[in-house]
Amino acid sequence: MIDATLNPNSETAKYRRSPAEVMTLARMGSAHPTRLSFLRHLLRRMTGGDWRFERSVWQIDAKGVGRAVYRAIGPDRTYSLVAFAHDLPPDMRSDRVIATAWDATFTLFDGTPDDADLERLAANVPLQEAGRISQRELSLSRANRSVRLFSHVVDCLAVGRQPDLAEIDAVGYLMRTTAVYGSGKFGASDYALIAGRAELSIPFQAEMLSVWLTRQFTIDIVEHMARVKGGDTAVALDPAIKQALGVGNSTGLGMAPYLVRHPVLLNNWMMAREEALARVRALPAATPDAVAVLNAAIQAACENAAHWRSEHPIQVTKLDALRADLRAVAGYLMDWRVTDDHPWNALWIWGETALSPEGQEALLAVMIEPHGDLVDDLCGVMSADEAASFAINGAMRVGTLRQVLNDRYDWALKIDFADPANCARFWYVSEEKLEPRLGNRDSEFGQDLEQPLCIGRLARELFDALGEWGNDQAVAEFLLANPDQRYMTRRAQRCAENPYSEVRDNLIADCTLPIDLMRCKLAFFGASRFDPRSDKWVRISLFQDQVYPSDVNWKVVQ
Structure with missing residues (x-):
């Protein structure tokens, strides 16, 4: 059934939905997150029953x-979050990537660390970029407290x-991560070394596991500090309040170019989501159970939107529209004709005309929510062997x-790149932090880097370079004469087979909002x-309203 994802017939x-509709920055x-997230x-x-969790070390003063x-602890392997809690002076607390100290630092260790591992990690993990970890570590991260909450x-x-x-509702988390690194950064294991493991084959599973275990740590340390302060008077967090707390995250421009740099991966993510929606729309009927889950999902979405806060003008407008x-x-669901033929498709068609993007x-997210048996297999096509499509077909x-x-x-060929507004910005990599930044072409140095x-401008340049070349001439012959066109030629050939692989917008225009890439x-x-x-920095929440490891199959080792 997964093969149908790539079959246009x-x-x-x-x-x-077509790539032209869904691959724009505005869309x-x-x-929104979905059950495929x-x-x-x-x-x-x-x-699901095969994993158990334990807090095996607690040496917090x-x-x-x-x-x-x-x-x-899984059926085949164990992964361990090693957490270090620090006494951070207020004047050193910063969410900026240039920070050098944090309230807590973490690594996800492959296996169970022994004393020697813990000492090695203690000497490096708190330093983050300034330290070095090994291939036994799958991620490196840090977090700061939401001090007031x-x-x-x-x-x-x-x-x-x-x-x-x-107070809980206004913030939503006790700590927020300012970076979660993986895939080979600072010595950590490269993804290729662990991609064959069933539990990590889906993208970013190691990083998500790290954050989920970090969420447990945030509860444990706040209750620990309360016991230190209150003694026998102290109480634990109410389970309902505890569930409402996620892990915050502050994310900047470093994340934005990822989707552009991984076109096949982007295609597979978007194709999986679009196929999930298509499968639901294709259903000839709606079962009572699915309708009940849909109504519950809408109610949950309404409650989430009511609690969602932002002061950013663009987001305020979008939030009002969302609510x-x-x-x-x-x-609409109160009068939804669920007994009609293809009611899910009718619901979607109504939404296309009645709702904002x-x-x-x-609506897409809540429509696929009741249909796990129908769509969850699509998670299996969301990874990508990008090396397999690297070769150019000469x-x-x-x-x-x-x-x-x-x-x-076609969208790129319509853009006039002679207009300064359409090439007002440029992407470069910060020498200090080796992370992407976005500069203004008319006022900042670094355009040579x-x-x-x-991509839009590069596509236009490739099209122009083809110029008078004959249709029957080989691409290899063209590239021998124009080696600077290899990069865009490779992308175009990939896009021919991966229709959702390109962001169909000008990423260097003066009106570009990098936040759109980050949100996607x-x-x-x-x-x-x-x-x-x-437009370059966003705060979000992860795992809010979800279960904790301590809710599943939990043990505290004394």
């Missing part, structure tokens, strides 16, 4: 400083009462390549409550 193909920047996949696996180890919760629990629900749209969906993407005819550009990059993320990727992670602080 499958029964569901006619229900899929991608309205994405990576953290949802992780939770289904981890809570009265000041909240020390180490802890959390083990996820963290202190409020400690103070309340210490005197035997629960924290103010309004109105969700109310409209709830109203933000509301349509939310035997392709120039006419075929020209047709690919006309078909797949521009990264090839301006974060939605696939499973993030919620997007709160942009600018």
Whole structure:
């Protein structure tokens, strides 16, 4: 059934949205998490009965400083989150990537660390970029407390009462990560070394596991600090309040270019999501159970949107539209003709005309929610062997390549790149942090170090370079004469076979909002409550309202 994902002649193909519709920045920047999101996949696996969890080390002192180890023990392997808690002076607390100290630092260890491993990690993990880890580590991360809420919760629990629900709702997390690194950074294991493991074959499973175990740590340390302060008077967090707390995340421009640099991976993510929607739309009937789950999902979405806060002007407008749209969906469902033929398709067609893009993407999420048996297998096609498509097909005819550009990059060929507004920005890599940045072409240096993320302009340049070359001439012959066109030729050939692989917008225009790229990727992670602080920086929440390891199959080793 998974093979149907890539088959344009499958029964569901006619229900899929086209790349021209869904691959624009505005649409991608309205994405919502779905049951195909990576953290949802992780939770289904981890809570399915084959895994157990334990806190095997808790060496945290009265000041909240020390180490802890959390083990996820599966049928074949064990993974351990090693956490280091620090006494961070207030003047050193910063969410910026240039920070050098944090409230807590973490690594996900492959197996169970012994004392020698813990000492090695203690000497390196707190240093983050300045330290070095090994291939035994799968991720490296750090987090800061939400100081006001963290202190409020400690103070309340210490005197035997629960924290103010309004305070909980306003923030939504006790700690927020400022980076979660994986895939070979700073010495960590490369993804290729672990991709063959069933539990890690889906993208970003190691990072999601690290954050999920970190969420458990945030609860444990706040309750520990409350016991230190209140003694026998202290109480634990109420389970309902505990569930409402996620792990915050502050994410900047470093994440934005990822989707551009991994076109085949992007195609597989988007194709899986679009195929999931198409499968649901193709259903001839709606079962009572599915309708009940749909109504519950809409109610949950309405509640989430009511609690979602942002002060960013663009997001405020989108939030207002989302809340109105969700109310409209709830109203439509009251009179939804579920006994008609193909009722799910009728629901979607109504949404396409009645809802904003933000509301349509939310509708997509709730429509596939009741259909796990139908769509969850699509998680299996969301990874990609990008090396397999790296080779350029030199035997392709120039006419075929020209047709690919006309078909797949028609949006780019319509852009006038002689207009300064259409090439006002440029992407480069910071020398200090080795992370992507976005510069203004008319006022900043570094254009000579521009990264090839301006795909629209590169497509235009390739099209122009083909010029008078004959349709029957080989692409290899063209590239021998134009070696600078190899990069875009490779991308175009990939896009010919992967229709959702390109963002169909000008990424160097003066109106480009990098936040749209970030939101799309974060939605696939499973993030919620997007709160942009600018067009280059966003705060989100992970695992909010989901279970904890301690809710599943849990043990605390004394």
